[in-house]
Amino acid sequence: MGILDIEVWAKDSKKHQERLGTCKVDISALPLKQDNCLELPLDNCVGALLLLITLTPCAGVSISDLCVCPLADPSEREQIAQRYCWQNSLREMKDVGILQVKVLKAVDLLAADFPGKSDPFCLLELGNDRLQTHTIYKTLNPEWNKVFTFPIKDIHDVLEVTVFDEDGDKPPDFLGKVAIPLLSIRDGQPNCYVLKNKDLEQAFKGAIYLEMDLIYNPVKASIRTFTPREKRFVEDGRKLSKKILSRDVDRVKRITVAIWNTVQFLKSCFQWESTSRSAVAFVEADCLLYVTFLDNTGSCLW
Known part of the structure; x- marks a missing residue:
């Protein structure tokens, strides 16, 4: 500490x-x-x-390289498995288990910076625990090769892995996200996850490779199911997106051009730059005023 x-x-x-x-x-x-x-x-x-x-x-929280992976050591893995065996089901009820996540790499990420590259880093969230990789600069295919371990408090929690683009002192740009329920994890199997948008409703650009191991006590996990879930203290704030900003700027430009062209057209009509166009415009204006007069008075003048 x-x-x-x-x-x-x-x-x-x-x-x-x-x-x-x-x-x-x-x-x-x-x-x-x-x-x-x-x-x-x-x-x-x-x-x-x-x-x-x-x-x-809190046991189990750590960040390390692949070469010193905690569960890769047979003796250490055996000690952890012993801690969560059936015989210890009634000890330290809040310590349900341990999750190990290997963040290997990401491929084909969205280019968030001007030269067509990104400065990606990865944020892992499980309940109120948050761990983060280092940033790899100027690449769309980063390789982090880091190992993260989390204590499991609720087996029904969901691991959220989000990829961001570091942007100096500004808020980072979103590059994609995946959400993995703990109960869906298959131990020791490398998996490729397609990145999704912030709402996890549509596929985003790129994919991330993860390898996960989960060791937990079934009795503790079952008992924790009937207790209130831990309150989430992390606020999910919307960050500025360069993509959305660029889209809004284009919209403003198109509207401005349309208004400018309309003003120039009306100006040319009054200045009689084109005799035929001005005549047609004034005839249409007279007809419109006449129809409006009839609608308001309900009578016809001959």
Whole structure:
């Protein structure tokens, strides 16, 4: 455990974001399994942040390379399997199991940057646990080869894997997403998943290769089914999309051109740049005024 960096942001109705201030918490100095109420002054800002922090040891969370994969070691795998065997079904009821995810690579991603490349990284979410790969720059076919382990609290949870394009200080661009129910995982089988859009309704561009292992205790998993699910604390905020912005700019340009052409046409009619066109336009205007007069008065003038 080390230093926890906290940023406070403000967002108005126009989706404009502004950072109000920052603060730090030395996690190593806090006692375990206790509610720690902290009032932290914000740097470069008037005000303070009131926090309630509870540190609970959580087994299984880690990030490593393929060469030091935890479940690849037979002795370590045996220890983990023993921890979740039938004989330990009534111990530490909240510790249901462990999930290991190998994030291997992605192929044929969407080009989010101007030169036709992207700077992709991968975000993994399981409940309130979030782990992230490093960024690989200027490629549409990144190879991360990282191993992530998560503690399982609910066997009915869904693993969400999202690929983003790093964009400096700006919010990252969305490159695709997959959602994998834990109960659908087949141990040790590399799988290729087609990336989908944010709503997981349509196929997006590209695919991601994952290999997953799941070890859990069936008795604990069954008991946890009848308890309330853990509240999700992560807010899914909509980020600015370069693709949508470009589409909206094109729409504005087309509307502006149409209005400009209409104004120029009307101007040419009044200036009699084309005698026949101006005559037809004024005749049509007179007919329209005459019909409107009849509709309003209900009579005909001869």
